[in-house]
Amino acid sequence: MQPSRDIKTNFGIPPPSTAASGSDSFLQSSVRMTLEDSDLWKSFHEIGTEMIITKPGRRMFPHCKINLSGLLPYAKYIMLVDLVPVDGFRYKWNKHKWEVAGKAEPQPPCRTYLHPDSPAPGSHWMKQPVSFLKLKLTNNTLDQHGHIILHSMHCYQPRFHIVQADDLFSVRWSVFQTFSFSETTFTAVTAYQNGKITKLKIDNNPFAKGFREQGTNMKRQRTLRTQVCPEKKKLNKDDEEAEQLHPAEFRRPYYEGYEDDEVGEPKTKEGCPMKEESYSPWGAGQDHSHNIRTESPLSTETREIYNTEQLVPSPASYQPYRFHDFSKSPSPLSPPSSGSQSSGQPSFESQPLDVATVPDQDAKPAPLEPLSSSCPPSLPLAHHAPQDYAGVLNVAMAPPATKPGVISHLYNPYTAEQGLGQWNGPPHSQYGSSGYPAHHLHSEYSAQSMHHGYHHGNVADWSQYPLFSYSCW
């Protein structure tokens, strides 16, 4: 794993010949981003990071936290995060490793998380690490809270976008710079599959402290007191194996065996018959992916896009494939194209845009009204939180105390019903190439906003327009 700060930049791409693009590109060429808690991320990555996703929404752990430098101190920037599928597969946890279980589910509504401080001057972003602590993940495709929707048992990677813009209305004229860190790749799960991950999380997450200490064990004891048939108790998959391997140790109370069974420690490697790669879903999974993907060479344009995104170089082989439209490049292991992806396009193509605003959790809850999914995007969406059930736009109207009146955070949804046909930018050109003005990334993005005009008086309205789409690669 190479240092995350070793950011690969690509400024050799001539900026499109549009106003302001050239200077923006130049001015932002020195922007550097590093991942905070990189070691922690790597610890998880070595095991195979899993992120719990729940219907009400779950925070990420480790949190997405970045350091920025090279920004213009007085220029304003917007920080965005989205999560992109690493590949087109669904995985399953089997015998200590992740295996390809089939073709990925159709993409859920795509949402982008806007850092609540946005927009803020470069000095603000650079003075301290930028945390995306409140970013939440959900598996509820009908989520109305604006959380980022993911599929369980699928692999994702966060992307961080920096946009120099005075406000959200300027975004489309601005240059996007996109960064990603290979060690932040994770598998979304509804329940932990790898016991090592659980342990690592409990050990590092203050909120889980109760489980590390008495709480869980006490509860477990209470449970056992009322147990009907202990041997029927379902064990964690790893624990089951561990019990076979170390029956005596396994039966110790959880917190006892925990301390001396640290993940990644040599002792663990030595003491556990399981191969190291068995703990690394990407060791195993990547092998699958390798096989799959190397047989699906990137197209020239795909490679170009890959090159234009600022990636942290990584041995993680899946990264290049983030732009790989596997449906266009069938591979032996990829199930035959069918359904929504059979055309090589995400499932939400040709579906009407659905957007809605909802208050941030921090804000006072406002009644949400259903918004017909057939509501055309060109309709002036009301400020009073229209809501649909397929995708929502989460706009926090409760701003940070230090910035009254400023949007707290925003999600940018593309609903499952959203028609990319409406955006109809070439899949490979919509996005993903940092250094490109936003309107070049997504021509329809601009078109839509222009279509709407600027009658919206706040960022919430602006947020109704998707900034990113999974279809872009």
Added chain:
DNA sequence: TCATCTGCCACGTTTGAAGTGA
């Protein structure tokens, strides 16, 4: 039958309102 998902639980942490004093 199995893999996965869901709701609930109890506990620690965080947050912000209320109280207090300078």
Added chain:
DNA sequence: ATCACTTCAAACGTGGCAGATG
């Protein structure tokens, strides 16, 4: 009256568990 600080309760976030679901 204002500000800074402290206290405390409520809300939040967490992983485990058992049962439900497909």
